[in-house]
Amino acid sequence: MKRKQEPQLHYGDGKTWLRGSMIGQGTFGCVYLATLKKPNSRYSYLPPTMAVKSAEVSVSASLQKEIEVLYNLQGCHHVVNCFAEEITSGEHGEMIYNLLLEYASGGTLADLIEKSDGCGLPEFVVRRYVRSMIQQY
Missing domain, CATH: 3.30.200.20 (Phosphorylase Kinase; domain 1)
Incomplete structure (x- = not known):
């Protein structure tokens, strides 16, 4: 690695x-x-x-x-x-x-979650953020 x-x-x-x-x-x-x-x-x-x-x-x-x-x-x-x-x-x-x-x-990820009115983020949005972080390795 x-x-x-x-x-x-x-x-x-x-x-x-x-x-x-x-x-x-x-x-x-x-x-x-x-x-x-x-x-x-x-x-x-x-x-x-x-x-x-x-x-x-x-x-x-x-x-x-x-x-x-x-x-x-x-x-x-x-x-x-x-x-x-x-x-x-x-x-x-x-x-x-x-x-x-x-x-x-644009604010933070926490701001985005808060704006979701307690519904959380859709799975496709979470996947996009996680993918962007793990692609660096």
Whole structure:
């Protein structure tokens, strides 16, 4: 079996992007819309608009595990890309762990399930998502 190449992780400096409004909140953190302060070639791996998932470092273990899952699924067209991880200071001096993610305006798979009014997703939709993930291997 061919071993996947380890992804190259870019560690940001916390000064390249500007946190915008909160667009979601979950068990493991909050998600914000973010924009680059000064798009240039040094940060060409970052898009001008992205989502930043954040949590205090002291409670970020699940978020740090999420990055491993995202890298294992890299290249899957139905899973967002993760561009970087970094630690920044919050408003009150607390340390914040951030994942810089591809912004997907269509919402999450959980949103899609919630919109199904308790009926769940049709089997053909579930198969499509599962197939897209396992085809990567």
